Amino acid sequence: MIGQMPYIQVIGGGLGYLLYDTFTDTNGTLLTAHTMDVGGGWTNQIGTFDIQSNRANRASAGSPDNQSVATADAGMADYEVTCTVNGAAGSDGTGIAVRYSASNQRFYFAQIEILNNAFRIYEYNAGYTQRATASTSLTGGTDYDMVVRMEGTTITASLLTEELIYASASTNSSSTLVGLRCGSANQQRYDDFEVASL
């Protein structure tokens, strides 16, 4: 009608994302030196990541427990993450970290485990607790699209035909840090990291 303007909400720089990264950059660029497509940038929390073949790549493992975690700030604690993950043959974990806190190093993560032909949700809180697991046939060096939804205390993670739901994720309930988590194997890579508001 004349005189009425449509309401348009612009999120994430106009692309509809809170965070978005295609990891397009020069080989060897540290993830912390790389400019995200949408977002304020990456922080290496444990170990380091860099860019290889326009993908985020695990560069080095760190303490505790020889793992690697990098995060970006989504600005809110509830969101949906979509990311392509690619784990090396024999790797024990390539996944997405949610509700990360640098002050207590506690977080949750969903990951593929090529080694175990498994898709799992863990809580990391001074040690690893497996909260959900599904058996699924996985191949090293293959791209898999993972979706992780963090809403309230419920994590819903999807991969292929599997869906895992853990409904008691109450740790770090206001943390807005989200990102990448993997084990110590080489050749663990990520592409098209997208975080959208719910």
Add this chain to the structure above:
Amino acid sequence: MKRAQLLTLWTGSGISMADARRPQIAQDFTLFKCTDMTGQPAANLIPSPNLYVVEIVCEDAVMAAIEASAEYGDGVLWVEDV
């Protein structure tokens, strides 16, 4: 295929990924899926008594073996076809 909720022990130290705290029943039987339904805080694991509820998905024959087992049979809360 069956879906069920039942009681299981925790196992594992949690110190490493290879020895994560995890459901004992997933070590004893081949399951398609196993999910923690109790949500005990990680700081209190492994609790005393060591017991929590998981939801599993498995083959019919596996569910029959679980129900017949001395360790798990009395702890099956419900079972349904998937």
